Amino acid sequence: MVAEPKVNSQVLERVVRVYKWLDTQLHQAGDLAGTCDICGKCCDFDSFGHRLFVTSPELIYLTANLRGEKVRPMTTGRCPYNIADKCTIHEHRFAGCRIFCCKGDKDFQSGLSESALKEFKSICTEFGIPYRYTDLATALNSIAEP
Numbered sequence: 496m497v498a499e500p501k502v503n504s505q506v507l508e509r510v511v512r513v514y515k516w517l518d519t520q521l522h523q524a525g526d527l528a529g530t531c532d533i534c535g536k537c538c539d540f541d542s543f544g545h546r547l548f549v550t551s552p553e554l555i556y557l558t559a560n561l562r563g564e565k566v567r568p569m570t571t572g573r574c575p576y577n578i579a580d581k582c583t584i585h586e587h588r589f590a591g592c593r594i595f596c597c598k599g600d601k602d603f604q605s606g607l608s609e610s611a612l613k614e615f616k617s618i619c620t621e622f623g624i625p626y627r628y629t630d631l632a633t634a635l636n637s638i639a640e641p
């Protein structure tokens with residue numbers, strides 16, 4: 496009982512580290528990263544024709560940062576955290592949300608994605624967390640409370 500919060504906080508710190516690393520890479524990449532107009536269209540996956548996959552450590556991190564709010568299920572093709580075309584969990588958004596830009600370079604994005612996934616896998620191995628990499632709807636619906 497005593498060890499669990501410590502492990503969890505270490506997991507959270509490691510996820511933050513991945514996100515910070517991604518943000519730095521994207522900031523330094525200029526045109527390769529693309530310029531996002533923050534229109535929110537790509538968060539409506541069905542209409543945009545885009546998919547987002549997330550990992551188990553990221554779900555642990557999101558849950559820990561919802562400040563008591565229940566994880567929202569995904570009942571439509573749009574991310575439930577996109578409200579009025581704005582991301583309501585912007586600070587805690589997933590790696591895929593950070594990496595994807597409709598105007599960015601796809602190879603650059605793939606490379607960043609691979610590096611981030613490697614780190615998330617390492618976190619799972621280190622802390623004994625089952626590694627999952629699932630589409631957003633499956634991921635949120637598997638942990639959302641009724």
Ligand code: SF4
Pocket residue numbers: 537538547574575576577578581582583584585588589592
């Ligand atoms: S977490 Fe935010 S950026 Fe990511 S899909 Fe949902 S609303 Fe969009």
Ligand code: SF4
Pocket residue numbers: 530531532533534535536537538595596597598
């Ligand atoms: S990546 Fe493109 S579609 Fe998505 S919010 Fe930015 S400008 Fe809009």
